[in-house]
Amino acid sequence: MIVEVRPTADGSNTLYVPALDEHYHSTHGAVQEALHVYLQAGLETALATATGPAPVWVLEVGFGTGLNALLTLQRSLSSAAPIFYDTIEKHPLAASVIRKLGAERYILNPELLECYELLHEASWNTPEALTTQFALLKLEGALQDLPLAEDTYQVIYFDAFAPEKQPDMWTEEVFRQLYAAAAPGGCLVSYCAKGAFKRSLKAAGWQVETLPGPAGKREMTRAWKR
Template sequence: MFTPHVEVRATADGSSTLYVPALNEHYHSTHGALQEARHVYLAAGLEPALTEANQLVWVLEVGFGTGLNALLTLERSLSASQQIFYDTIEKFPLPWEVVSQMHPESYLSGPELQDYQHQLHAAAWNRPVTLTPNFVLLKCSGELQATPLSQDTYQVIYFDAFAPEKQPDMWTDEVFAQLYEAAAPGGVLVSYCAKGSFRRSLKAAGWLVEKVPGPPGKREMTRARKQE
């Protein structure tokens, strides 16, 4: 599998991210990778779903990347009463040798979480892997557009692709129509991106779009809901 050349960079909250020189792009916000993930994906996406669901929350992540969103979701599952099924799609998986260079022990709370991060990356691709009684991971390698997705399934979609100007094929009307079909009725899609073109594509696919306050360093982010 192709792995882009990356460099480890520190972010403002003490956590690390990766920088891709070929794209002049970071995997996370330089204002704080941990803060961004917790604010955009957990607080705006996962937590409302946990409040509404009784037994199961099914999450789809577009862009597994360093595994940070998956790790924080797994951490939240340890104290949740619901089971979380976590599906993620990644075209360019990062090897553990690269992720481990981010020195996660410096910003992850405790050895248990560090061990789970390694398990996320060591888990087999393209088949479900139960990491805890409440967290089942399915990592799919390949392009989102070529990945069959079950319809009316996902209560939460983490849309974490590189920025539209860096990865334009991921921000099309067709992609958001595909994700709309995959979302459960009432399901939400959350993203760090707040561009007008992104929101227009979401609306064209049928999503109900709202602006919500962004993480540190960003005034706004986007949350969209599928009609029930």
């Protein structure tokens, strides 16, 4: 897959896929979008209710450039609860693309450079503890083909390409699969706020709410397993 490095409005880089006419992140700011949608609306809700040494389980659909994982790892360094982070990617990026993307564009804390490299050097399909607070499992393959533990994940980052670019990822069947994998009271967060997406979530059992979106986008979606 041919990709191009593109700058975004907050100074961070993203990737552009000419064949799909699609960016990996918002052109209004890759980092600000990830922080707003996935960490603030998703992860923080789970950390706020975490108790004792029990880990918070995160499932990410779409590892991509590793940005969401890196920011979650950064947050784990100041979290009382450890984070177990499972992430799924059907088309892992080549190491040459990751180098071209520019790690310095994502790393506000230079101490995270090593962590960024560890994220991408970690083996696929094998869990690894990257720090005492963050364990990573990268799963290579299609979400629909992967068995997921039921009632497990407090937070699901749903970060697939847009519905019109990747329609097989936005079906009621997919959201039923994720509903089964979510822990009771867990949430799913996504940058997408389209009506068809919300209807598919509701049909799969999720309780859906619309939240203010990140810069450049009016709305985003959060759904709950009740």
